[in-house]
Amino acid sequence: xxAHMLSFRMAAATLVVLASAFAGLAAHAAETVLVSRELKEKxxxxxxxxxxxxxxxxxxxxxxxxxLFFDPRLSRTGAISCASCHNPGFDWSDGLPRGVGVTGxxxxxxxxxxxxxxxxxxxxxDGRAGSxxxxxxxxxxxxxxxxxxLDEMVTRLKGIDGYARLYEAAFPGQEIGIExxxxxxxxxxxxxxxxxxxxxxxxxxxxxxxxxxxKRGFVxxxxxxxxxxxxxxxxxxxxxxxxxxxxxxxxxxxxxxPPTVVIMxxxxxxxxxxxxxxxxxxxxxxxxxxxxxxxxxxxxxGKARPSLSPEMKAIKLTKQERDDLIAYLKTIxxxxxxxAIPRLP
Amino acid sequence: xxxxxAVWAMCLMALVSGAVHAAEHRVVIHHMELxxxxxxxxxxxxxxxxxxxxxxxxxxxxxxxxxxxxLDTQVPGTQRKLTLRQxxxxxxxxxxxxIIKAEFEILPxxxxxxx
Numbered sequence: 001x002x003a004h005m006l007s008f009r010m011a012a013a014t015l016v017v018l019a020s021a022f023a024g025l026a027a028h029a030a031e032t033v034l035v036s037r038e039l040k041e042k043x044x045x046x047x048x049x050x051x052x053x054x055x056x057x058x059x060x061x062x063x064x065x066x067x068l069f070f071d072p073r074l075s076r077t078g079a080i081s082c083a084s085c086h087n088p089g090f091d092w093s094d095g096l097p098r099g100v101g102v103t104g105x106x107x108x109x110x111x112x113x114x115x116x117x118x119x120x121x122x123x124x125x126d127g128r129a130g131s132x133x134x135x136x137x138x139x140x141x142x143x144x145x146x147x148x149x150l151d152e153m154v155t156r157l158k159g160i161d162g163y164a165r166l167y168e169a170a171f172p173g174q175e176i177g178i179e180x181x182x183x184x185x186x187x188x189x190x191x192x193x194x195x196x197x198x199x200x201x202x203x204x205x206x207x208x209x210x211x212x213x214x215k216r217g218f219v220x221x222x223x224x225x226x227x228x229x230x231x232x233x234x235x236x237x238x239x240x241x242x243x244x245x246x247x248x249x250x251x252x253x254x255x256x257x258p259p260t261v262v263i264m265x266x267x268x269x270x271x272x273x274x275x276x277x278x279x280x281x282x283x284x285x286x287x288x289x290x291x292x293x294x295x296x297x298x299x300x301x302g303k304a305r306p307s308l309s310p311e312m313k314a315i316k317l318t319k320q321e322r323d324d325l326i327a328y329l330k331t332i333x334x335x336x337x338x339x340a341i342p343r344l345p
Numbered sequence: 346x347x348x349x350x351a352v353w354a355m356c357l358m359a360l361v362s363g364a365v366h367a368a369e370h371r372v373v374i375h376h377m378e379l380x381x382x383x384x385x386x387x388x389x390x391x392x393x394x395x396x397x398x399x400x401x402x403x404x405x406x407x408x409x410x411x412x413x414x415x416l417d418t419q420v421p422g423t424q425r426k427l428t429l430r431q432x433x434x435x436x437x438x439x440x441x442x443x444i445i446k447a448e449f450e451i452l453p454x455x456x457x458x459x460x
Contacts, residue, residue, distance in 0.1 A: 122443045229400065238377070240442040257440055263403045263418045264440050309441075310401035310420050 033215035039222060040203050045234045049118045049193055055133060055183045057190070060169040065188025067166060067342050068181060073156055074140060076147035077102045082139070082185070085111045088339050091275050092192060097286025101145035108250055110286040115275055115337060118190035121239050125268045125284050126253040132186035137178075150178045157181065162345020194274050195334035200234075202331070210331040217328025220321045225298070227273075227325075229311040236273035236332065242309035243267045245302020248285045254307070265307035274332050291329070295322055367391065372447075374398050374419075379437065379447045388454040392427045394419065403440040409433030415440075 051057040072081040085099045086092045092113045099111040109125050129135035139145040157163050157176050171180045201209035221227045232238045241253045243266040254265035268284045282288040301314030367389045373380040374396045396419045404416040408431040416425040432453045439445035
């Protein structure tokens with residue numbers, strides 16, 4: 001009888017264990033996030049970095065550009081280099097709400113990263129430069145950034161022993177000039193590409209590269225959160241201009257559009273989310289300190305005004321969705337792109 | 346009376362003739378791409394931009410003299426009409442999405458369209 005009871009109990013216990021195992025499997029299956037291949041394809045990294053035909057890649061040119069990028073003598077005071085604001089240690093930005101240049105006067109906007117600049121089609125927050133070559137001249141000459149007239153920059157570079165050799169290697173037979181200096185800077189900047197992130201490995205097919213939480217966050221990013229409306233492509237930007245309803249007085253791209261183009265008032269370029277620094281600050285004016293604050297802004301839908309982007313619609317996320325979204329955003333951070341600072345001539 | 350009827354008929358014919366020659370061209374916007382603006386375009390022709398993408402656009406045309414006609418914000422599923430008003434090379438772009446760009450040639454108005 002006792003033996004019979006024991007085997008009955010063992011059988012019952014086995015059933016409970018099996019039932020629990022099946023329940024666990026079912027729950028796990030329910031949690032597995034399935035994402036279409038088509039959606040994933042939209043975020044696949046390109047295999048090559050684009051260089052324009054007018055300024056193709058050349059190793060000596062990139063090397064010269066790197067020296068110029070890190071050389072503070074390109075600024076009026078000799079104290080600020082491109083790398084002062086686009087600091088590799090801060091993911092090629094400066095970690096400040098708004099940049100600070102040679103005069104110490106805070107600039108009107110946050111310093112954007114230069115990572116993945118090779119793919120940009122409109123540069124600066126308001127898109128007033130159409131290429132990296134054009135863009136390079138803007139901070140160099142801006143009064144409160146580097147404050148250096150370009151002809152004076154050339155004179156100064158000609159007076160530094162060692163640059164002649166670097167220019168000769170990059171541009172054989174050419175003198176040090178404005179155009180080749182800007183071309184070298186642009187070439188170097190095009191070599192600054194984000195390292196692959198766990199998200200990229202997931203896109204390539206490694207299902208274990210990111211957590212289920214992050215996969216759910218990817219779905220939130222593309223659906224309930226509407227983030228993909230502007231933060232699209234492998235760089236998580238549409239390279240386009242939107243008023244997202246911040247309180248700032250800065251009219252952004254509106255400064256360059258006729259007054260009848262209402263939609264461009266307060267419009268700024270969508271920043272990339274790749275290698276986002278989770279220490280903030282965020283937004284073009286550095287006005288938000290935490291990622292939670294940023295998500296709340298999008299939940300509220302931004303300041304209602306005629307220029308508010310039609311893509312801005314108030315959304316409602318649960319705490320779980322917010323957490324998933326943040327978990328996802330962390331998967332688009334690769335290892336920092338580090339570089340050895342060159343010894344300047 | 347007969348004379349008046351004749352004048353009225355001639356006016357109608359002129360109107361009909363003008364309508365025939367001021368052609369309409371339809372250009373579809375898909376995502377961030379404009380369908381190619383093909384075919385011969387004349388001053389007075391109308392281009393209808395049909396936004397079949399899932400995002401808002403704000404197209405504008407720049408004429409050879411630098412003047413600009415703005416088509417205002419165009420949400421998905423809507424159309425905007427542009428009447429071409431100057432001959433020469435023209436470019437259509439989007440204020441929101443600068444990557445959108447279409448260049449084409451506008452010919453002078455055809456004889457039938459001239460007053």
